Amino acid sequence: MISEPLMVLSxxxxxxDLCRMTLEAPQLAAQARPGQFVTVRVSDSYDPLLRRPLxxxxxxxxxxxxxLLYKVVGRGTELLAxxxxxxxxxxxxxxxxxxxxxxxxxxxxxxxxxxGVAPLLFLAQRILARPQPPQVELFFGGRSAQDLAALxxxxxxxxKITLSTDDGSRGQRGLITELLQPxxxxxxxxxxxxxxxxxxxxxxRVAQLTDMAQIACEVSLExxxxxxxxxxxxxxxxxxxxxxxxxxxxECSTAGPAHYERVCLEGPVFDADKVEWxxx
Amino acid sequence: MxxxxxxxxxxxxxxxxxxxxxxxxxxxxxxxxxxxxxxxGIVVKGLSRWPIPGNKPPRICETxxxxxxxxxxxxxxxxAFLDEKLPRLADFDCAIIANVYGHSIEEYVEVAQLLDQRxxxxxxxxxxxxxxxxxxxxxxxxGVDPDVVARLTQSVRQAVDLPLIVxxxxxxxxxxxxxxxxxxxxxxxxxVTNTIPAMAIDAATRKPKLSNISGGxxxxxxxxxxxxxxxxxxxxxxxxxxxLGGIMCGQDAAEFMIAGASAVQVGTATFNDPQAPCRIVxxxxxxxxxxxxxxxxxxxxxxxxxx
Numbered sequence: 001m002i003s004e005p006l007m008v009l010s011x012x013x014x015x016x017d018l019c020r021m022t023l024e025a026p027q028l029a030a031q032a033r034p035g036q037f038v039t040v041r042v043s044d045s046y047d048p049l050l051r052r053p054l055x056x057x058x059x060x061x062x063x064x065x066x067x068l069l070y071k072v073v074g075r076g077t078e079l080l081a082x083x084x085x086x087x088x089x090x091x092x093x094x095x096x097x098x099x100x101x102x103x104x105x106x107x108x109x110x111x112x113x114x115x116g117v118a119p120l121l122f123l124a125q126r127i128l129a130r131p132q133p134p135q136v137e138l139f140f141g142g143r144s145a146q147d148l149a150a151l152x153x154x155x156x157x158x159x160k161i162t163l164s165t166d167d168g169s170r171g172q173r174g175l176i177t178e179l180l181q182p183x184x185x186x187x188x189x190x191x192x193x194x195x196x197x198x199x200x201x202x203x204x205r206v207a208q209l210t211d212m213a214q215i216a217c218e219v220s221l222e223x224x225x226x227x228x229x230x231x232x233x234x235x236x237x238x239x240x241x242x243x244x245x246x247x248x249x250x251e252c253s254t255a256g257p258a259h260y261e262r263v264c265l266e267g268p269v270f271d272a273d274k275v276e277w278x279x280x
Numbered sequence: 281m282x283x284x285x286x287x288x289x290x291x292x293x294x295x296x297x298x299x300x301x302x303x304x305x306x307x308x309x310x311x312x313x314x315x316x317x318x319x320x321g322i323v324v325k326g327l328s329r330w331p332i333p334g335n336k337p338p339r340i341c342e343t344x345x346x347x348x349x350x351x352x353x354x355x356x357x358x359x360a361f362l363d364e365k366l367p368r369l370a371d372f373d374c375a376i377i378a379n380v381y382g383h384s385i386e387e388y389v390e391v392a393q394l395l396d397q398r399x400x401x402x403x404x405x406x407x408x409x410x411x412x413x414x415x416x417x418x419x420x421x422x423g424v425d426p427d428v429v430a431r432l433t434q435s436v437r438q439a440v441d442l443p444l445i446v447x448x449x450x451x452x453x454x455x456x457x458x459x460x461x462x463x464x465x466x467x468x469x470x471x472v473t474n475t476i477p478a479m480a481i482d483a484a485t486r487k488p489k490l491s492n493i494s495g496g497x498x499x500x501x502x503x504x505x506x507x508x509x510x511x512x513x514x515x516x517x518x519x520x521x522x523x524l525g526g527i528m529c530g531q532d533a534a535e536f537m538i539a540g541a542s543a544v545q546v547g548t549a550t551f552n553d554p555q556a557p558c559r560i561v562x563x564x565x566x567x568x569x570x571x572x573x574x575x576x577x578x579x580x581x582x583x584x585x586x587x
Contacts, residue, residue, distance in 0.1 A: 001312045001313065003313055003554050003555060041552060041553065046345045046499065046500045046528060046552065047344055047345045048342060049342060049345060049346060049347060049499050049500070049548070049551070049552055050342045050347060050551055050552065051551065051552065090553075092313075092554055223337065223338075224338055224340050224341060224342070225340075226340050226347060226349070226548075226551040227303070227305075227309075227550065227551050227554075228551075228554075229305075229309045229310065229313070229554065230305060230309045231303065231304055231305030231309040231310070231325075231550075232302065232303060232305070232340070232349070232351070232551065233325075233334060233339070233351045233354045234339050234340035234349060234351060235337075235339075235340070236334065236337055236339065236354070237337065238336075238337075259333055260333055260334055260337070260354060265309075
């Protein structure tokens with residue numbers, strides 16, 4: 001894990017609220033696995049106070065650099081967008097676990113909603129770098145064409161792309177999960193896996209669809225975070241599975257998720273069927 | 281060379297900088313990021329008799345120069361701490377202080393006894409959390425009434441030999457009265473202060489930003505409040521005070537010591553800068569050098585008040 005100021009090599013605005021930053025980070029590039037993330041300190045002052053978690057978008061191993069794709073949503077990300085090449089950004093990472101790739105895999109379906117595409121390019125990169133790579137497809141939905149970032153990079157990798165937008169400005173009008181559903185019917189569930197990142201309602205729907213189709217699915221969750229390393233318990237999500245020991249503790253015997261896991265440490269990638277989707 | 285060692289009652293610390301409970305996990309989360317032996321001590325995440333699942337998310341949100349949390353004391357329970365975490369913490373040369381939380385006085389006593397007996401030699405002190413704002417079934421109710429604080433402190437004091445620190449709530453009418461009650465009941469030191477009950481609202485959705493509706497405010501936003509409380513409490517008692525609340529740098533730590541603290545805890549700063557606790561040790565040392573102070577303990581209680 002590194003915790004240091006890194007040199008900004010480039011910081012481009014791809015669309016009105018989408019930016020891509022390249023950082024000189026040989027150690028991070030060597031260590032990072034797809035699905036992991038970093039946290040960055042957006043200001044030297046204390047407002048904003050908390051670091052921003054960003055998925056690792058792409059690793060350029062030859063140059064020892066790492067790209068972050070981020071959406072400008074508030075003052076913190078505005079400050080990030082204002083950084084210019086030569087400046088330094090304090091970064092902590094790689095954090096969390098990553099996606100896991102089964103050995104036997106014929107088909108990898110990546111499902112992205114908006115900025116959720118960020119960690120999926122790195123994943124596609126790594127899947128396709130395998131000796132006998134499976135077929136990789138991207139199902140990518142956004143509100144409008146402007147949200148559909150990094151398409152060229154996926155095309156360059158040879159990923160088959162299916163698009164949708166809420167306003168119909170690119171791809172089919174509607175939700176990307178509507179396009180995913182028929183595709184899931186056409187593949188061998190035992191040799192396929194779905195990897196999804198995006199808004200919670202989309203992930204919830206992907207989890208339902210893959211559950212019905214009996215296809216393995218991992219989702220990458222996004223939560224407000226404070227520490228990023230598992231110490232504050234701020235970013236948890238409810239999960240099914242082995243509950244906490246509850247002996248003699250009335251407060252713990254109420255209904256609800258089996259227990260909470262930290263998105264920053266046990267996640268951000270979880271098996272879709274493990275996540276308690278009814279929980280905030 | 282500045283002498284950074286301090287004593288807090290019978291607790292001897294290599295330096296006055298501790299990590300604050302709830303912000304540093306069980307310490308082990310930071311072994312790749314910090315040399316824990318460079319810290320004065322670690323106050324671990326609040327421990328209860330049995331694991332607590334904590335509150336429903338969302339549990340945190342950012343505010344101006346601060347953050348709100350309503351974690352709800354999620355923790356692994358005292359047994360798992362003793363079995364799984366404490367043995368690994370013993371590798372480091374810093375004080376390990378166990379923050380303790382209970383639903384009843386009996387539960388506080390039981391957890392403290394387990395730490396005293398099974399953690400002998402490896403747990404160096406106990407901090408009673410009588411002031412968590414995020415748990416209905418206890419927390420705050422213990423911290424606001426001097427008689428209850430006294431009974432709780434006395435019960436734990438009689439049950440354990442370890443140095444006993446009581447962490448006071450800021451949300452009381454007269455913190456000096458609570459502080460005196462804890463001292464009279466046998467507390468060795470007081471931590472001042474916990475987070476301040478607060479809330480944040482999303483105007484567009486008209487919903488609270490935390491599922492618990494309100495939470496505890498921490499970070500630089502509360503520093504002036506905490507600083508005053510440390511000063512008030514240190515005037516009211518003769519036992520040492522550990523100051524905390526928005527300490528981000530060495531100078532902040534010095535201010536708390538000047539206000540009356542013998543040691544400090546660093547909490548939310550670690551979320552902004554994971555190296556903050558160690559950085560603050562270095563900055564405090566540098567501050568002392570610049571001021572010509574030979575021993576950091578000389579700072580304690582040196583506020584100059586005219587007249």
